[in-house]
Amino acid sequence: MTSRLFTRAELAEAFAQFERTVAGAAETRNWDPWVDQYTEDVEYIEHAAGTMRGREQVRPWIWKTMESFPGSYMTAFPALWTVIDEPTGRVICELDNPMRDPGDGTIISATNISIVTYAGDGLWRRQEDIYNPLRFVSAAMKWCKKAGELGTLPDEAAAWMRDMKGGR
Template sequence: MTLFTRVELTDAFATFEQTVAEAARTRNWDPWVDQYTVDVDYVEHAAGTMRGREQVRPWIWKTMESFPGNHMTSFPALWSVIDESTSRVICELDNPMRDPGDGTVISATNLSILTYAGDGLWSRQEDVYNPLRFLSAAKKWCKKAQELGTLTDEAAAWMQQMGVR
């Protein structure tokens, strides 16, 4: 395994965060995917393991352009740890949802383990989280939006599909 300096790992992670922030702002997920190696392994505990950018790309677009992903506004790192010996960055990412109309902040977090491959690319990402926390956050958002009269048709359909009352 090629090892990278702390400075390179820090800079690469800063670029990762900027790319993710821009993707969330523009809702263009291609630059996010393009920061992985062509043969990336992306381990997503609820969706399984995707191999290669072209497996990750349709998944990220579908996930982030349908409820509840399309109501998540950003993915900032709350903290991060750099492990030079494994070329990894481990971080906790927040996933806040848009304001339902009264300033309420509803979010869930996940741990991500990123393995750096050099040249600004990541060869592996593993997302670790409790899906029930994301489900709970989405339900809470829907109930608050319903109460405020700001529930979108898509979120209402999701509530019905999930049996949320």
């Protein structure tokens, strides 16, 4: 639990700003504003990557993740639903991670559950992303196969696909 209680309205507005910031980062591919909405000592738990402590551990991870395939082909991260838990200062949500159109209008995505804990003053002190990494691998592989069929598979995605098949 957080030591300070926040109103539902404050948590809702803070999360709406969080979503606007994330949408802007996805649009501009500048991940610094996303990271800057966390406290300096943020705890970021990412089940496949581990636990990062502090913005300066999160920053290189998010840049590397989102600027290499398949993250580099994810276009947005909208919340499909949210739950605001006032006593803990948390917002729990399901985030969609759609990938760009492979060339025929197909939308391929995977989702994750995120739990963000508010610190106040527009900053978040903790985030935990919960998901099955195999669903993300499956979605990216499906995207690669579709792009391959359409003749739109970029070299970066083809290399990722080869690496993933070699790891089986």
